[in-house]
Amino acid sequence: MGVDMCVRIQRSLTNVTEPWSPRERTIRIPATLDADRALIAVRAVLHELAVPQPQFGAVCWCGDTVEIPARVPFQRRASEVMARGA
Ligand SMILES: [Zn+2]
Secondary structure (H helix, E strand, O other), X not given: OOOOOOOEEEEEOXXXXXXXXXXXXXXXXXXXXXXXHHHHHHHXXXXXXXXXXXXXXXXXXXXXXXXXXXOXXXXXXXXXXXXHOO
């Protein structure tokens, strides 16, 4: 596994206790985070890894923009529909 392997973002359906997995070079974020919060979370982890972040978005240590997967669809359940109102 080379040092130039890009960071990966993974949506986790279980509790995220260790957001950063150095072995897999993967940042885990909760599946239910919306896009804004997901971006904040990813930026925070990258920042802790001493990867300078731009004003907007998130970048890998190679300089590429990090793609953050969309919120996991099946999390949209009855409770969320109810919370949003009719
Ligand atoms: Zn990269």
